[in-house]
Amino acid sequence: MSPRAVLVGAPGAGKTTVGRLLADRLGVPFLDADSAIEAEAGKPIPEIFFDEGEEHFRALERATVAATLESFDGVFALGGGAILAAETRKALAGHTVVYLEVGFADALSRVGLGAGRPLLAINPRATLKHLLDQRRPLYEEVATVTVVTDGLDPDAIAADLAARL
Ligand SMILES: Nc1ncnc2c1ncn2[C@@H]1O[C@H](COP(=O)(O)OP(=O)(O)O)[C@@H](O)[C@H]1O
Ligand SMILES: O=C(O)C1=C[C@@H](OP(=O)(O)O)[C@@H](O)[C@H](O)C1
Ligand SMILES: [Mg+2]
16 A cells, blocks of 8 residues: 655645645545654644654654555645655655755745744744755655645645646
8 A cells, every 4th residue: 555645845835735736636535744753643733842852853754654655545735744754765765755945045934934834933034945955856766746835825836736736
């Protein structure tokens, strides 16, 4: 069993939003890794970061992604930092991985002041710029399909993807 599509990309790329729309169009279930982690931990992502730290969150994330890749056949949206783990990049090989590409200006306007995203709690502009630069090669490495999202409406992106998958 393999997800119909795994969505990767930076915070604000639209993984959660476009993923849900894409799943509706394909008539398959949708799962967001962050929501699965929150359900498992029994608390929101910012509280996991605050109480247990980022390393603990990343361990939960690696385990959730590994298990879901083997057991889920819908559309699966990852958190923006999931691909930082070499283990996760390796596990993505052989799957249909969609990279939702977003430039700095659109990403910034979409995430705003970073509410709900603990990594962007301090200095969201500079942090987001750094994340985009650091992670771009990793998203490119795992992607089998790349979609530019700048200036495009989520539903148009989902429609384009549904036609391509
Ligand atoms: N293509 C888009 N155009 C404009 N706004 C978008 C687009 N995709 C997502 N958004 C908005 O940006 C914010 C972040 O989207 P989200 O799906 O949570 O991104 P991600 O899961 O990749 O971090 C949400 O408020 C969402 O409504
Ligand atoms: O970029 C990151 O490292 C993170 C992105 C978030 O998901 P989104 O990319 O859906 O915002 C969430 O997993 C967590 O706050 C860490
Ligand atoms: Mg998301």
